[in-house]
Amino acid sequence: MHKRRLSLLDKLISEADAVMKTITNRGHRAHRPSPSQGHTDSELSPSKRKHVAGLMRINHTGEVCAQALYQGQALTAKLPTVRKNMQRAAQEEIDHLVWCEERLRELGSHTSYLNPAWYGMSFALGAIAGAISDKVSLGFVAATEEQVCNHLRDHLKQLPDEDRKSQLILQQMLVDEQRHGESALQAGGSDFPIKVKDAMTTVSRFMTGASYRI
Numbered sequence: 001m002h003k004r005r006l007s008l009l010d011k012l013i014s015e016a017d018a019v020m021k022t023i024t025n026r027g028h029r030a031h032r033p034s035p036s037q038g039h040t041d042s043e044l045s046p047s048k049r050k051h052v053a054g055l056m057r058i059n060h061t062g063e064v065c066a067q068a069l070y071q072g073q074a075l076t077a078k079l080p081t082v083r084k085n086m087q088r089a090a091q092e093e094i095d096h097l098v099w100c101e102e103r104l105r106e107l108g109s110h111t112s113y114l115n116p117a118w119y120g121m122s123f124a125l126g127a128i129a130g131a132i133s134d135k136v137s138l139g140f141v142a143a144t145e146e147q148v149c150n151h152l153r154d155h156l157k158q159l160p161d162e163d164r165k166s167q168l169i170l171q172q173m174l175v176d177e178q179r180h181g182e183s184a185l186q187a188g189g190s191d192f193p194i195k196v197k198d199a200m201t202t203v204s205r206f207m208t209g210a211s212y213r214i
Contacts, residue, residue, distance in 0.1 A: 058212055
């Protein structure tokens with residue numbers, strides 16, 4: 001059976017649907033159950049609960065940005081294999097997005113109100129990187145995943161010992177993110193210079209600081 005080739009309008013409609021699902025927290029479904037499933041929630045003091053919620057809000061925002069980055073890159077990627085890899089990685093990131101959102105609800109908190117702005121910025125960066133070259137696009141993925149892994153390791157150290165549910169979620173996210181970064185480099189991504197990574201770290205600190213509170 002011949003598969004219909006998607007027109008530009010079809011692609012734009014599909015992207016618009018993905019955008020709305022991501023920034024409204026509606027419509028996405030995880031393909032894997034949350035790693036915290038089946039574990040009893042612990043009693044956290046109000047201050048600890050607030051801090052954990054702030055950390056999980058940062059991680060949820062990171063997944064919103066990952067969705068935007070991968071979707072932007074897939075839109076402009078030149079090689080079909082690269083485009084498929086971007087789409088596959090984006091699908092795996094949806095699991096993280098849903099898990100973090102579910103955990104925030106359990107903590108009685110909310111996702112960042114700044115997510116639409118972060119999404120737009122990340123989508124633009126992804127599309128630009130993809131338009132430059134697949135090598136740059138994949139390199140950007142690898143550098144971004146490196147930043148994400150650093151955040152996850154730091155957050156795992158900050159989580160209260162009794163908060164097993166959040167720990168399990170972040171541990172699985174770390175495994176997945178490391179694999180995505182390694183895959184991007186193995187697929188031909190360029191290893192960005194330290195100065196570029198430092199600039200990315202500066203931007204990341206601003207985003208995480210804002211998302212923790214808002």
